[in-house]
Amino acid sequence: MEAEILHEKLERIFQSVFDRQDLAIKDEMTAGDIDGWDSLAQINLIVGAEDIFKIRFQTAEIKALKNVGEFKRLIAAKLC
């Protein structure tokens, strides 16, 4: 999958989880940068990404994701 498409799809997941249609994600964004990025939102992001990209995260990966860039790299790796 092309990087831009992955970015757009992930952005829509973030917009949906945080209920902000105008939310633009950047690689360096962390939980501290987005209002409401708590452990519940984290799980929602994981569930959303698994559903959209048809991938499966490992247990240890659920909590390990610290920023948007890492999230994208992990998804891209799973899509190979």
Next chain:
Amino acid sequence: MSVFDPVKEKIAKGDFAAALSALRSALASQPDYLAQTAGARLATKLLADPLVRETLQPVRLAILGSSTTTQLPPLLTLHGLAAGLALEIYEAPFGAYRQEILDPQSALYAFKPEAVLLFVNYRDAEEGAPEAEADRWSGLWKVLRERTGCAVLMNTLDVPVERPGGNLEASLVDSRLARLRRINLLLVERAQGGAALLIDCDHLSGIVGKERWHDARFWHDAKQAVALPVLPRYAAEAAAVLKAAFGRARKCLVLDLDNTLWGGVVGDDGVAALELGETARGEAFVEFQRYVKALARRGVLLAVCSKNDEANAREPFEKRPEMILTLKDFSAFVANWEDKATGLRAIAKTLHLGLDAMAFADDSAGERELVRRFCPEVAVVDLPEDPADYCRALDALRLFETGAVSQEDRGRAAHFTAEAARTALKDQTPDLASFLRGLEMRAEAGPFQEVDVARLAQLINKTNQFNLTTQRTTEAEVRALTADAGAWTLSVRLADRLGDYGLISAVIARKRGSDFEIDAWLMSCRVLGRDVEKLAYNRLVAAARAAGATALVGRYRPTPKNGLVKDLFGGLGFSPESDGVWRLPLAKAKTCEVSIDDGSRNPSRKA
């Protein structure tokens, strides 16, 4: 783009009844988890409006969980709203369900719940006897009811995927699998008389697939007992039970006729050509009628709303024996050329029901849209393209849940108990004769009838195995036989307590000289080993005697497919002659024992 966009549009226009209707439609498509969390935000917005709340039943619901329940309140609010409930929710602290119930000073009791949901899972079943476990739960129910008078809802235990004992777990009473199943059954017993309303998570987890329902990662990470992608299905199920408990379940199902209860259009195609039983598609309509009949037995009112001449609309009920539903099953019957919104209002008035107690099922998308537009309170069932999917589509909406147990239900339960006792008394050794008797088979056998011509021609032309002469025929020839005084014909329908097999056998014979000759004899393989051939033989013997013949003569013409019946005549006492001809002098003919109740039409017509 979201499935909830139409809801937003209707809210923006201030049309709340239409918004709720759009919300039900959106949820019927089972949107994914993230979409539903977005839908839940819309639900909260809708609920904030006093005009919306006016039309809803307010319910104070406490959620007591043994696992994480954080995601439940929004989803329950959403599905509750679609079910006509305005939920106010109290969520007890994580895992503290026992303390909350047992402590009279707990926040639970300060909340004054009208309903309590025990959100538990299989991990909550403690070691020890299933009976003790069931008592533990019913004890908690009792405390709750005594202290609050609330409705108690509890999950059945969602039997997990893994079985350390493999298949043996199904046969060992102390395996985890068997224990959980037993506890679930005991909960059913303890729940009688309204002690609790069970949300059948074990069934639901099977429907969505236990491998999806149980996701160990989310249990280890966040103590999510039900995987989030399927949690909306749980919320829908819980809302269905809640709406029944608070009287918001639908009470009446209004049905279209053409292509809903049968295939084809009675006014155009004629009653005999309607697809009903016999073909695969025809069977699907019969199966749907059977589901609807079961709803009626449970107390759901049925009504017809059809664009038809009334006489045409009634004709299939009067003339087609495959119909499961009878005119008596319907509390209202509207067949005319007015629009269906008008028809639905008339039915609601006749039955003294609000439109919000009605559901409407129609194969036509146009009619459904019209009803949604002009009667938004009515729950509209989107019947899918294929009639084989009708039952599931209707069932999935959980429209007719019932909370209370009726007098009749009680009567039925008593009947089942007595039945179980009788079975236990019986000799358990299986033998064929008692098995066949136990099927309670009923046959309807008699001369070919005009209404069956199409099916008879099809049966005669498609039956290859149980077919003695494999003689093909046209519909016109079959029709001619119905009027041919020289021909003796027999068509047999068979039903048993498990179902209706329809028209499954045909025999054509003719008296020539002093012989009664069997020109065609065939039977559908669906009813092999059911004594139908013996029943036909008995009829042949009786008819031959009545016609004054001295012998019954049959012919076996071998084909690559009909080896099954090469010994049929021999087995019935016929003697072989040349060229596959078999002869039975009637003086020697015996009657066969048959385990079918032969409720015949006019048994023999002149030969």
